[in-house]
Amino acid sequence: MIGSERIKQVSENRQRLTPIVESIIFLGLQNILLRGHRDSGRLFSDDSTNDEDVLNSEGNFRELIRFGVESGDNLLKKKLRELKLLSIRYVHKQPHPNEIIECCGEEILDTVLCRVRQSQYYSIIFDETTAISHKSQMPIVLRYCYQKHIYEDFMGFVDCYSNFDEDTMEPKLTGQILAQTAKHFIKTNNLDSKPCVGIGIDTCNLMLGEQKGAVMELQKCLPNALKSQCANYVLNLSISKSSSVQAVRNTVGKMKEVIAFFKTSAKRNTVLKRKLDGYRIHSMCETRWTERHDSVLQFESKFEKIVEVLNIISNWKDRQASSKAESLKIAITATQCIVSLKYLCDTSILALSDNLSKILQ
Template structure:
């Protein structure tokens, strides 16, 4: 099952100046208080514990329980020791951390700390009072690794110290009372304090629930005026009504809850001081951040349990002109393939530019560093990353300086898993290389913009098109782009020309002249033929585009569909004479309805800037050679180039899909898979996996002979085989 989980790490995709890796200080400034993140910056907090820096109990508990652990491929720090004139390196080791539960490694200072003493053995921190000078392992990192073990070693000596033992007891007692507030001595002695704690939590509960509700329903929280005390008796005077109408949804929901009978919330808002109502925008942001931390913590806990995962990231500019990088993670958990959004960030804020006035460019080197920073922040070990999903633009996919190439240097086991729908989109964009097709699409966009520029024009087009409104020609959504091209086919094109003809009679000279120019282009031979050719090609690919946007699709089915589409396009190219003859017949009907003639462009013997065919050819031959065939050739060539051998090699694991017989080719594929994923599978012997594969094939042969339905796709295989993972441990 473990190899099958690697089979489909990505199904679709909907992230001279140097950059610097984020330090724990910088990561802390982002405000994320998730437990995994706290582990990354634990040493930064511990370093200053002895300098009277206080932290809250929640933060302290996370420091004790969920501190950062170095990943598998982490390079441990070392010190250089000179002995007998020879220098040797002495390393801190993972075995030291495993043997001493109180010991942690500081990535920032490249040294060792005692987490209990740093928190509880500091007099300035309110811990155990002692006259022992606290330096190494407490206020200062231990960087001398030459004498750690042994009876007189630094670690055992520290462990025997009384202040260390008292600090450990203080830390354990703190965790017990933190997780069980009823055991807190202050709460046991003072019942009134415990009652106050319960009351405060009851006051916060409805406030938090309203924020969660707005988040789940995608409802904005704030309005024009969200400051000050909330008005409860809105209907008593008109001024209160005006103010309440200017407030946001969050305060309106609180008021609605009070009107529904929540007396505790009413009492809280009436009695509490203005600085203790917990409904301000600052508190709202803090509660939202807390919700974010809890969600991320749950996702990361599942990822750690799943172990293997794939990263999906992309960067784009949002509506506020901020360059955002989004990061999602795909993994296998409890028999289900999950794909969770993890975070997004401002790419320019994540990158440090040496020259503040220099051009801010996002390159294939800088983007993976941002992803590495985010993985470090969330304590995600890239050694267990098996797939990287991005789009196919040059910044991402370049084999020399692309983001995937650079990130693969750290994620050595990861394979690039491109978005097939984006591959199709980029290939269809190659149609712009055919000037007639490019000009036809541009003309369609101009007509749509012209029709929607005013209500008066829109009304004319609506009347001619019998209530249908013209839709924009979308550049990125290819299903919608196909629908947009369909608007200019057949009878619709005639109706659009009629609408433009009506507008040419208006008194507004500019509008009338623009309409006349557009109508002239729409009635041209080149536009009509190009639009028919585009419709034919887009009609072939639109079903594939819809299929690639479905949620339940694996990599093999997606690429099989891509290959089928390429095969169909090649058939059209081979039989272009017959296919284009039919398309040309359709074009003739449009010419007759528009009452225009099919005209060839002027042909000159030494023509350079346009398709130059020999004089004497028919119009059908000319347009077939100048528009239809180049359009097919450009799209087919680009699709084949994008489905590279590296991408197709991902399907070697398809050999593990259910089958009743196997061949020598299958055994070779199994050996290759074991070779590629040996590190992830703890170096299994090839003969063991081959024997397991033969048993695997025998199992499915028995299922077929019994008349049971055999799963065809990866998710179905995983779902049915969870019960037999103890038998097929490597598969």
Template sequence: MSTRKNVKYTDADFEATALKWYEEIESDGEGSEYEDNVEPISEHENEISESDISDSEIIDSSGSSKKNVILGKNGYKWSTLEPPRTKTQHRNIVVKIPGLQGPAKNVTNEFEAWKILFTADMIESIVGLRKHLETMSSRATYISKTTQNELVNCIGEEITAKIVNQIKNAKYFSVMFDETTDVSHVSQMSIVIRYVHENDIREDFIAFLDCHEENYTLDKDTLEPILSGKILGQTVLKQLKLLDLNLNNCVGICTDGCSVVTSEQNGAVQEVKKGMPVAVRCPCYNHALNLALSKTSNVQSVRNLMGTIKEVSAFFTASSKRHFVLKNTLDKHLYGLCETRWVERHECILQFKNDFDAILDALEKISLWNERDTASKAKNLMISLTTPDFILTLYCLSNVLSLTLPLSNLLQDKKVEKNRANEMISCTLSALKNKRGSASDCFNAILTETQNILKVLDVELTLSRLTNKMRNRSNPNPNLSSNSPEDYYRISLFIPLLDCVINDLESRFSKETINLFNLNICLPLNAMEATETEIKTTGKMLSDMYTLIFVEDPKTVFDKFKGEFDI
């Protein structure tokens, strides 16, 4: 055991070491970023023990020991090791020289600086406004909120009048309207007119209405201010009449797909058509497709599957820890059942099917955590995902969505042609009907694919409990001894799913709307290739639907239309 002794370093030693570092850095031509390895010492200033020195020794290349700590005047230990050379981080690099830029470089006085910020017209307007406020009477300044609102209304009336004149010059137009409740809990309806102006298609906003104020007054007789489809339709007709537009020239109506608007009994569209006899409703086809797919939730198994997938997605996104486990297992983002991004709805189901094993692995890892609530929730979700009903429903729904996904992508393309969209809709419906016609063969193929994953999960395909009366799903006859799990799921799941999608698509993509695509043969490019059958079909449709526009009998309209093609 060595005796304890104190060692002191002079200021000269410290200055010599610092100078040596500086010379080495200068010789390399660049500086180095490092953190001083400093820590306070005991109250015995300028003194360190021999044991401290021995702990801080290093061995150089020659094998001799060299002390790497010296003591400064301020009571801190300073390292004698050469600081590490590191690259400067990108965020610390100056990429733009600070200071004046552009015209500001030539500014020599305050006046020139003001000229850059304020143009001559701006200064003249400010000076003119000041003179007006100084010379006019306090009652004629025109700066009150009432006057400002009147000026805004006057500007709005001028703009609306200009738009109405353009619509009248175009003659034919379509109307788009929608009603919603804003953040201030006021029912608002927006009305947009679509027309052709100078060979350009325009969609101009013309009105923003409070539906309750337009149709009800605040008196004791008003018990319940209901906004039915009939009232919404009357509101649209009333506004168009105030604009002095000829309703017989309205050829199209565009709305969303809610029941209040589209109902055949008391819908807003039916009420509007009473004042616009030749108008045809043209919905957003992608919105219609999304609503048709949403209707699949009428099938109980599909509804349960949608709810379970939403719970799984919410479970992983609610915690960064869970999302980290999913990301490492899945290697990509898990799509959610978005209500507005319709392609994402397809991709969510298809991804869930393709990455089913990885999702189960992530849930299994989380179920082993010490966090009791999270582990319990993960275990319950695993049990829900590994039921035969969930797996078969997932594969059946994926089989249907694989047909509708290309249609959804096509309908969102800004440059899609109407004929191409019409063909795609017809092909999709035809493919779904073919599946329905050969439901047994299609379902057997799906069942074969499903059997593989059921075998891996050690899940047995069993028959659900059957009763004589079942209100929520189709059911084979429980008295027949030939009932099997295959027959049960085909009758209660696959066939109702196909029927639901097909019927809803046919109702939303009506023949009246799709037939309008036949008018494309009037375009010069298509007219040269039109067949005799297409010309007759389109001519008959044109003469029957738009008799009021042509003010002639249907046969005369048809003869003129066919004569144009003969020429």
């Protein structure tokens, strides 16, 4: 009797959690943020005595639940009200929605790992960067072939500084630390080291150091893995540093100045957009060569209108803006600059490497 009641209670609790889990999965699939900065308090507006609670918008997750109820989903409303404590527990922002998110992540991770184990070979790709939250994160990606299709699946972020003790005076990332982090991931997920045939990395010394580089350390436990540098990354760096023609370098520098001149002022940018019929000029990306090529082509195609706008701004009463616009207009309309711009668009390695860069991208 007690066992049957327990089974019934478990079944009912799962049914009540179903809409919450489905909402989290939906937001995750659509790549929509779950939380806002007001994700606490009562869920239903008719429960609140404060009108401010009704007017203030909350995070997408709570608003999606509320939208379902207010759209007439009485079954959802009933499920959430039947066990209010349970419902509130999982619709507050901290910490319990994380439990469901982590469960979803574990399911995805298990599925990917199962595919990797079924494939004959796999490669591990990783890099280290500092996120906007000031945390050192190392994304790990597994590349493998499953049912004749190649996949590159993101496996998660790892905090590299978690390997340091609290007593460490100066935690310093080294190639050995990165290698240990990657090895720990392989070990904790029960992946066989022998089928790992590749290590995908960038070209920094931390990765490729001959004595304490991450690749050298990792190859000690992955004997069959060969290092594989990002081909497009190498191409971008090579082309970015390859120009030795001073006129071309000066032209690119002036283009960057013109683009920055418009982007740093809403007033100037408004005049430009009107001349370009609503379009805007894009910044020149330092690393993605395809985007830089597109930016140069766009600048060249809109060159006459850009000069017109600079001429208009040079007649403004704003002395600083007008003098800067006049100097930029003189610089980009010089013969050397115009010839260099045409060279960049028509005959240079920019045009020759564009298709290759897109393929590698």
